[in-house]
Amino acid sequence: MDPVRPVAYRNLQLNDASIGGTGERIAGIAVERIAYGGVNAYAYTEKRSNSDGFDAGEVFLGKREIDLTGTIYGQSRADLFDRKMRLVAAFTPTLAYATSPIDYGYLPLTFEEPTLNTDDWPNGYIPLMMRVRARSTPEFQIVRDAVGGEDARGLAIPWSVSLEAKDPRIYCQQAQQFYFSASPSPIDLPNRGLYGTPFRIEWPSNGTVEEKLSLIGLGSSMTLTIPASATPRTLYYDGVEKYVTLEQSGLESLRMDLLTFANDTTHPEVPPGGDDLSWSHTGGSISSEARLIYWEAWA
Numbered sequence: 079m080d081p082v083r084p085v086a087y088r089n090l091q092l093n094d095a096s097i098g099g100t101g102e103r104i105a106g107i108a109v110e111r112i113a114y115g116g117v118n119a120y121a122y123t124e125k126r127s128n129s130d131g132f133d134a135g136e137v138f139l140g141k142r143e144i145d146l147t148g149t150i151y152g153q154s155r156a157d158l159f160d161r162k163m164r165l166v167a168a169f170t171p172t173l174a175y176a177t178s179p180i181d182y183g184y185l186p187l188t189f190e191e192p193t194l195n196t197d198d199w200p201n202g203y204i205p206l207m208m209r210v211r212a213r214s215t216p217e218f219q220i221v222r223d224a225v226g227g228e229d230a231r232g233l234a235i236p237w238s239v240s241l242e243a244k245d246p247r248i249y250c251q252q253a254q255q256f257y258f259s260a261s262p263s264p265i266d267l268p269n270r271g272l273y274g275t276p277f278r279i280e281w282p283s284n285g286t287v288e289e290k291l292s293l294i295g296l297g298s299s300m301t302l303t304i305p306a307s308a309t310p311r312t313l314y315y316d317g318v319e320k321y322v323t324l325e326q327s328g329l330e331s332l333r334m335d336l337l338t339f340a341n342d343t344t345h346p347e348v349p350p351g352g353d354d355l356s357w358s359h360t361g362g363s364i365s366s367e368a369r370l371i372y373w374e375a376w377a
Contacts (some may be wrong), residue, residue, distance in 0.1 A: 079112045083190040083203065084323045087210070090168040095151050100266040103232030104151040108160065111147035114208075117246045139377070142246040144187070144210060146207040146338035147238040155225060158233045162218065169212040169239050184209040184244060188251055191234075204250040205375070210241040245318060247273060258291075267296075269374045274291065274347035276317030277372035284349035285312045285362030295355040303336045304361075317345050317372075349371060 079085065084312035085093040095106035150165060152158025167173060175183035186207040193204050216256040225233045249271075256265050269275060279305060283289055289304040304313050304321065311326040313336065324333045346355070 079114070079189040079206075080191050080203075081109050081112060083192075085109050085187070085189045087187045088168045088174065088185055090164060092146070092165075092240075092286050095149070102174070103153045104155045104234075105157065105232075107148060108149050109146055109148040112144070113147075114144040117142050117159060122146070123337065139246045142208065142243040143213075144208065144241040144243070145238065146241070147236070150156040150235045150237055150292050153235050155233055158225065158235060162235055162237075165237060166215055169216050171212050171214075174211055174302045175310075181209070182244075183211040185211070187241065195270075197246065207249050207251050208241075208243045208247075209245055210243045213240040213242050215239075222334070228243035229357070243270050247275065247375040247377070249275070249375050251373075256370045257363050257366070258357070259357070260364055262356075262358050264356045265294075265370070266352065267355055267370075267372070268352040269348045269350055270352075271374040271376045273326075273375045273377040274349050275371050275372055276345060276347050278301065278317060279313070279368075279370050281313040281315075281368045282310070282365040283312070283362065284365070287361045289359065289361040292358045293355060294357070296348060296353055298343045298346035299338070299340040300336050300343070300346065303338075317347070320345055348374075 080202055081091070084091065084252070090107075092107050093109045095104055095108040099103050118140040118367045119137050120140055121137035123132045126133050144186040150158060150161045152161055160310050173207055174185055177183070178185060187210045188205070188207045190203040192202055193199050194202075196202055199215055216237050225235065254268065256267070267277075279291070279302065281289075281291060281302065286306060286308050288306040291302045291304070293300050293302075302313060304311065304314055305324070307326065311324060313333075314323045314325065314330075316322075317335065322333050322337045324336065
């Protein structure tokens with residue numbers, strides 16, 4: 079996270095402090111310290127019997143924790159405290175949850191990092207995000223010497239907030255999308271990131287017959303079934319949360335029975351560098367809105 083580039087959360091710019099206005103005073107919010115990384119690994123380990131060493135199982139990353147520290151600047155005392163209240167609202171966990179209950183309030187914290195890879199990122203910056211929720215509301219240090227005196231003076235309040243991301247991946251802000259066509263052929267799925275990333279599928283259906291979408295590749299062999307119905311419906315597959323839902327007549331319900339795996343495989347991920355995914359479809363016609371969507375990822 080580059081502290082001299084834009085940072086934003088819930089439509090609030092966190093790094094827009096600049097000099098301007100009456101008396102050329104600083105106004106806005108600045109991020110001055112960023113602490114993140116050090117994601118814990120979790121795996122089964124057990125001492126081997128009658129032998130040196132341990133047995134170990136598959137390893138997975140835990141949640142990511144992020145601490146931001148900065149300063150709020152106001153052109154007056156009223157301006158300063160208005161900005162403070164907007165910062166509190168942006169990082170209040172219950173308000174984030176109310177904004178997007180389906181995401182449990184884990185919303186994009188957007189930022190940029192510089193890169194020499196201008197072939198993929200022509201402006202020299204990678205637009206990134208982490209889906210985070212505050213662990214508590216922000217903390218402030220309100221010091222009389224910094225906010226006292228004349229109301230019209232430029233004033234400042236230091237702030238800090240602790241965030242967590244239940245999904246530890248760092249994602250590209252822009253999504254990659256593939257719309258399924260009427261003639262199945264292998265899909266080239268790029269991943270300019272350095273970490274594997276899951277994908278989502280949205281499959282609308284207006285047909286009255288059962289449909290099946292089979293996917294082979296990316297370490298998986300899976301089939302999604304869209305049940306027959308006289309009512310329009312949409313099947314959603316979420317590779318991040320690893321569930322399938324079916325939306326029909328305005329109601330969305332969990333339908334894990336519509337997902338099956340072959341050959342003892344599991345949920346697919348697009349690896350670093352990308353790979354091909356083969357697919358086939360039976361039953362009815364394919365909606366022009368049927369799509370696969372994912373975000374390239376870094377660890």
